[in-house]
Amino acid sequence: MEKVAIIGVGQSEFGELWDKGFREIVLKAGIEAIEDAGLEGKEIEAMYIGNMSGGRYLAQEHISALIADYSGLAELGTPSTRIEGADASGGLALRQAYLAVASGIHDIVIAAGAEKVTDVASEMTTDIMASSADREWEGFVGATIPALFALMAKLHFERYGTTSEDLAMVSVKNHKNGVLNPKAQFRREIRVEDVLNSPLVAEPLHLLDCAPLSDGASAVILANEKIAREYTDNPVFIRACTQASDYLAxxxxxxxxxxxSVRKASSLAYRMAKISPEDVDVVEIHDSFTIAEIMAYEDLGFVEKGKGAELIREGITELTGPLPVNPSGGLKACGHAIGATGIRQAVEITLQLRGMAGKRQVDCETGLSLNIGGTGATAVVTVYGVR
Amino acid sequence: MLPRFWRKIKYRYDIVGTVCETCGSKYYPPRNFCPICRRKSKMKEVNFGDKGEVVSYTVVHDTPEEYRMMKPYIVALIKLDGGPTITSQVVCDESEIHIGMRVKKAFRKYFEDGEDGIIYYGTKFVPES
Amino acid sequence: MSSVGIVSYGTYIPKFRIKAEEIAKVWGEDADSIKSGLGVLQKSVPDLDEDTATISVEASREAIKRAKIDPKKIGAIFVGSESHPYAVKPTATIVGDAIGCGNFFHAADYEFACKAGTAGIQTCIAMVKSGMIEYGLAIGADTSQSAPGDPLEYSASAGGTAFIIGKSPIAEVEATLSFTSDTPDFWRREGQPYPSHGGRFTGTPAYFRHVYTAGEKIMRENGYKPEDFDYAVFHQPNGKFPVRVARMLGFRSEQIEQGLVVRKVGNTYSGSSVLGFSAILDVAKPGDKILLVSFGSGAGSDAFIFDITDRIEEFEREPKVWDKINRGVEVDYSVYLKLRRKIKMK
Structure with a gap:
């Protein structure tokens, strides 16, 4: 099996990009990644793109061909594949790209993720997101995605004593980090009271417990070690990229x-990377809802089940803490461009391991990202290292 | 969406699911294939009864378009006395709902396809007493 | 021929109530004169997710549970209502699938203003007697409409009753007859949201003529006098009419009190006289004789003489109709407007 490295990263702004269409956003991220890698472009042998719902957001399927076309790769006949796993689509695209290079089939590939959500009304956006859960048995009864996470939160509160303040602190932390990220959608600090005073979306989750749904794209270039060394002095290696499933509903x-899904994917990832959770220096977690970050602390093995809130209470996961989580600002502050998120997480960890994360730089050699689809029926865990 | 709703009317109007006769696992919504026994599965339809207990719940304030009039409404996971867990709405006052609450089924309207479309009925829950 | 009649019954009343004072306040009327003039103190209001189909299903499920019969033995379902959720597409098929009576059953929706429920009972009696079916389900249910500001608004309410008709009944049908004529006292044209009525014309030529004639005739033909009945129940469009017609027919107030539910629940239309009748069944004893006369505008009355059998002693009758009526949650007029979808939405 080939060792796989990330040699280039790119990301568009995340947010309400009214004046930019899907094609422009994707191209911006892709070109940035290619330039970052120092490629010409034609070296790329295959493209994998994570996109949750072009069909409903844009009434456009065949996203893979569209992007191959607009990026000039169609001219070369380069294979392009769209991958869908709700908001884990980006993570899945990364994994497919990783497998292609690891297997030796391809030497150099691009993995991208993109979503354009603001071309439809916000009620429609909510409805489309609801299709990442079980439409017939959850969506039908009005169990929206926030509602389903709220069910998890409510029981976590009851069973383990987690509180709304704990959840709010996750959002406060991520916003604080987002201020330092020029590409974040929200670059302002918020207070615990702001979260608690924001409107209830699905009790106990308030508006500021929920990541926004955003337009955005991101891309990474993957290559085998030999090629990586030719292009860069600071490759970031993917030491494991695992995926697991759980029941949809x-x-x-x-x-x-x-x-x-998170437990299974992460334990396999630790085994493959030959590390334990304590070895991880920096983490990007899929905080589509604050409760998801607390649960991920536990399911990724950073703390035992039920004690997730302690990490946020004690400042462990702050940017300056021993285990910084979401230095980018996470989905909450960066914006959640659905299919782009998994790749954006890889961009952030790569920048961190390269030491190029600017004001939000943390001291790290090993990073981990967790991208989940919907309410957790799909999880992708990636472990990154400088060696 | 009409055929998709119609096909499952029996399972929505009442709490009819399936049990795998090979391993005894009970499923709601019904499955025609047991995830545990897979090809050895022997599925049989069964009615899971009228009552259950709230495992977790939420009061939904940000509602989908079709539930705008119902705002806020309660969604809960209910462990049925008959075995499986169901996601359903509970019709009661917000101050009443709690984890562990006993509930019983009620036939209610979920939503409508506008003023001229079909009406989607199904099972909700109300406090047992 | 073995006796045919009511094998089981079930009722459903939505939990919300609105008081006459609350409605009178909005329209600048005197609540006390409304209450004494109309004889209705409050009425039931359906929730947003309740309609004639849901009320019918809930009432039917209670009836089936109490009957302890296999729903697959039900061979016919009739839903009488003037507020069927669909103008075209039966409510009875929804009920059939919800109660799990299989697919080999006869179904139809009835509409005859407030007597569509008793019309279904008569049809079921005939089908059981003829041997066409073993059991029939006859439902009277409504979420009745009334225009804001119309006097009807104080009374038009929601609720329903379901009867299982068959052999070995708890209440045997000794006799039944109908009196029908073309009388335009109350109507709703196709596509109109609210009914219209002839005001005082709804009284003497409509309600009183039909109820009295049917009641008088069924007693005379069967050789009974008012004092032979333990209970009597008449359609209850308000609290006054049934009391007056009872007096006209020679009944004492003690005979009608138990079934006079309208004061506390309003006029449940197709469920009205049968809800009162159900309240009587709740307390009836073997050997009791009951007179039921419904009335539907347009117009007609179905009259019945029931004899309570020994089977009622073993029959589950909890929770009782009056318990359900008294267990309401009050709403104000603005919530009522929303619940009844009287607010024009985009």
Whole structure:
């Protein structure tokens, strides 16, 4: 198996990009990644693109061909594949790209993620997101995605004593980090009271517990070690990229306060990377909702089940703490461009491991990202290292 | 969406799911294939009864378009006395709902396809007493 | 021929109530004179997710549970209502699938203003007697409409009753007859949201003529006098009409009190006289004789004489109709407007 490295990263702004269309956003991220890698472009042998719902956001399927066309790769006949796993689409694209290079089939590929959500009304956006859960048995009864996370939160509160303040602190931390990220959608600090006073979306989750849905794209270039060394002095290696599934509907899960998919994907990732959770220096977690970050602390093995809130209470996961989580600002402050998120996380960890994260730089050699789809039926865990 | 709703009317109007006769696992919504026994599965339809207990709940304030009039409404996970857990709405006062609350099924309207479309009925829950 | 009648019954009343004072306040009327003039103190209001179909299903499920019969033995379902959720597409099919009576059953929706419920009972009696079916389900249910500011607004309410008709009944049908004529006392044209009525014309030529004639005739033909009945129940468009018609027919107030539910629940239309009748069944004893006369505008009355059998002693009758009526949650007029969808939405 080939060792796989990230040799280039790119990201568009995340947010309400009214004057930019899907094609422009993707191209911006792609070109940035290619330039960052020092490639001409034609070296790329294959493209993998994570996109959740071009079909409903844009009434455009065949996203893979569209991007191949607009990026000039169609001219070369380069294969392009779109991958869908709700908001884990980006993570899945990264994994497919990783597998292609690791297997030796391809030497150099691009993995991208993109979503354009603001071309439809916000009610439609909510409805489209709801299709990442079980439409027939959850969506039908009005169990929106925030509602399903709220069910997890409520039981976590009841069972483990986690509180709304704990959740608010996750959002406060991520906003604080976002201020330092020039590409973040929200670059302002908020207070715990702001979160608690924001409108309830699905009790106990307030508006500021929920990541926004954003336009945005991101891209990374992956290559085998030999090629990586030719292009860069500071490759960031993917030491593991694992994926696991759980029941689609929350009602069928063994325990709704645990994401089995995250437990399974991460334990496999640690094994493959030959590390343990304590070895991780920096983390990007899929905080689509604050409760998801707290649960991820536990399911990624950073703390035992039920004690997730302690990490936020004690400042462990602050930018200056021993285990910085979401230095980028996370989905909450960076924006959640659905299919782009998994790749954006890889961009952030790469910048951190390269030591190029600017004001939000943390001291690190090993990084981890967790990208989940919907309410956790899909989880992708990636471990990154400087060696 | 009409055929998609119609196909499952039986399972929505009442709490009818399936049980795998090979391993005894109970499923709601119904499955025609047991995830545990897979090809050895022997599925049989079963009614899971009228009552259950709230495992977790939320009061939904930010509602989908079709539920705008119902705002806020309660969504809960209910462990049925008959076995499986169901996601459903609970019709009661916000101050009443709590984890562990006993509830019973009620036939209610979920939403409508506008003023001239079909009406989607299904099972909700109300406090047992 | 073995006796045919009511094998089981079930009722459903939505939990919300609005008081006459609350409505009178909005329209600048005197609540006390409304209450004494109309004889209605409050009425039931359906929730946003309740309609004639949901009320019918809930009432039917209670009836089936109490009957302890396999729903697959039900061979016919009739839903009588003037507020069917669909103008075209039956409510009865929704009920059939919800109660799980299989697919080999006869179904139809009835509409005859406030007597569509008793019309279904008569049809079921005939079908059981003829041997066409083993059990029939006859439902009277409504979420009745009334224009804001119309006097009807004080009374038009929601609720329903379901009867299982068959052999070995708890209440045997000794006799039944109908009196019908073309009388335009109350109507709703196709596509109109609210009914219209002839004001005082709804009284003497409509309600009183039909109820009295049907009641008088069924007693005379069967050789009974008012004092032979333990209970009597008449359609209850308000609290006054049934009391007056009872007096005209020679009944004492003690005979009608138990079934006079309208004061506290309003006029449940197709469920009205049968809800009162159900309240009587709640307390009836073997050997009791009951007179039921419904009335539907347009117009007609169905009259019945029921004899309570020994089977009622074993029959589950909790929770009782009056318990359900008294267990309401009050709403104000603005919430009422929303619940009844009287606010024009985009």
């Amino acid at each position: 929350v009602q069928n899960r063994r325990d709704i306060t645990t994401m089995e």
